[in-house]
Structure formats: structure tokens, C-alpha cells
Amino acid sequence: MSQPIAVDGPRILVALDFPDAQAALALVEQLDPARCRLKVGKELFVAAGPVFVRQLIDQGYDVFLDLKFHDIPNTVASACRAAAELGVWMVNVHALGGSKMMRAAREALAEFPNRPLLIAVTVLTSHDAESLAEIGLQEAPAAAVARLARLVDASGLDGVVCSAREAALLREQRGPDFKLVCPGIRPSGAVQDDQSRITTPADAIDLGVDYMVIGRPITRATDPLAALAKIEKEIGKRGKA
Numbered sequence: 001m002s003q004p005i006a007v008d009g010p011r012i013l014v015a016l017d018f019p020d021a022q023a024a025l026a027l028v029e030q031l032d033p034a035r036c037r038l039k040v041g042k043e044l045f046v047a048a049g050p051v052f053v054r055q056l057i058d059q060g061y062d063v064f065l066d067l068k069f070h071d072i073p074n075t076v077a078s079a080c081r082a083a084a085e086l087g088v089w090m091v092n093v094h095a096l097g098g099s100k101m102m103r104a105a106r107e108a109l110a111e112f113p114n115r116p117l118l119i120a121v122t123v124l125t126s127h128d129a130e131s132l133a134e135i136g137l138q139e140a141p142a143a144a145v146a147r148l149a150r151l152v153d154a155s156g157l158d159g160v161v162c163s164a165r166e167a168a169l170l171r172e173q174r175g176p177d178f179k180l181v182c183p184g185i186r187p188s189g190a191v192q193d194d195q196s197r198i199t200t201p202a203d204a205i206d207l208g209v210d211y212m213v214i215g216r217p218i219t220r221a222t223d224p225l226a227a228l229a230k231i232e233k234e235i236g237k238r239g240k241a
């Protein structure tokens, strides 16, 4: 077991996968910005928009705006600038947009004194070797992840979204400062839902993960704060850092 990667503030990013602001707020009101950060993805952003994101930030939450930008460099750079103006803590793009696009995003954020972290999705966890071959990537998903993570790093981004199972290799290849943001986390004893490759919070820490994206184990719990506390306890066993 290597030393846990140190992070400032909470490691847990609660995925607000809700259809509207009202449903999301009903959960957020039970949480605490000192104990978790929030992830707003496409569904909630399309339904509730930047005004809602601003509301979360005003309540003291760090927000990861998970819109996975993938477009021509100028468009992605402008979208990242708009996210920074909104005041989000983290924003992401698709590594498959290429180094020119990622560099343009990085440069757009450089003008902000307190810029958001900029990370990239390498290969979605929903892909397998067959679906990658279909889009012209003739390599195993893990090899594609490692190759794209190298490009992300060389483009000056802060890190990647990846499966915790890829974390140990990426940590070894990319060093201690490269952020690893991992979904597919399930506390011991929790239901798997539709996640096929899951990792416990404690194992994720051992594998070198910085941040864990956790949705249903918290959002669908009868007592979300108690569910969060249980995960914190599991992480605590490995050193909270």
C-alpha cells in the first residue's frame, strides 16, 4: 500500500443525477459543504442551468461541472472560460478532442487567478475493446486510457476521470500531482446498481485516487448524511489526508 494522495478539502464528489433543481436541492439541503463537493452533469445542467450552479456555489459548495466538452478548440476554450466565470471548482473536456483543444482550454483558464481544475475524460467506462474498435481505436481500453492520459498531461491539464482500477498504473506513470477523479465507487456492502467494475472507498485510496464521484449510494440513501459518514469512516481507515 502506497501513501494516500493528500487533497485539500473533501474527497467525495456527490453526483447530483437529478431531473430538476427541486429534486437536487432536497438532497443538497441534507448535505454539508465541509464534507462533500457536488458534481453537476448534463441532465441537471440542461434542466436547471447556470443559475442553479451559482446557487450551489453561493451555499458554499465546490462544484464540478461535468459537461465533458468536445468541440473545436475555440468553442471549448470559450465554454471553459464561461465555466470559470460561473465560479466552478472543476470542469472537464474529452481527451479525444486532441491536444490543440486541450491546450486552448488550459490557456483560456490561465487568465483566471483562482481557476477551476481542468481534467479530461480519457475512455468512458461504458466502452469495451469492441466499441473502441468500432470508432477506430484498435487497442485495449486500459492501453487507450494510459496513452490518452499521457496526452492530457503533456497538454498541461490537471488530471483525468478514470476508473479506480486504472488509478494505480496512472499514478505510477503520471506522478503524484496528476489528479485522478474516479466514479464506480461502492462502499462495502452497498448495491452495485449498473456499475460493472466497482471499487470500495478504502481500496480507491490505496490505488492512489484523489477524488471519488459517488452518486446513488448517497443520493438514494434514506439518510444521505449517514451514508456519507459511513464512506468517510471507510476512507478514514486509510488516512484521511
Ligand SMILES: O=C(O)c1cc(=O)[nH]c(=O)n1[C@@H]1O[C@H](COP(=O)(O)O)[C@@H](O)[C@H]1O
Pocket (backbone or CB within 6 Å): 015, 017, 041, 066, 123, 124, 125, 126, 161, 183, 184, 185, 193, 195, 213, 214, 215, 216, 217
Ligand atoms: O464522468 C463521470 O462522472 C462518469 C464517467 C464514467 O466513466 N462513469 C460514471 O459512472 N460517471 C458518472 O459517475 C456517477 C456515478 O454515479 P453512481 O453510479 O450513482 O455512483 C454518475 O454521475 C456517472 O455519470
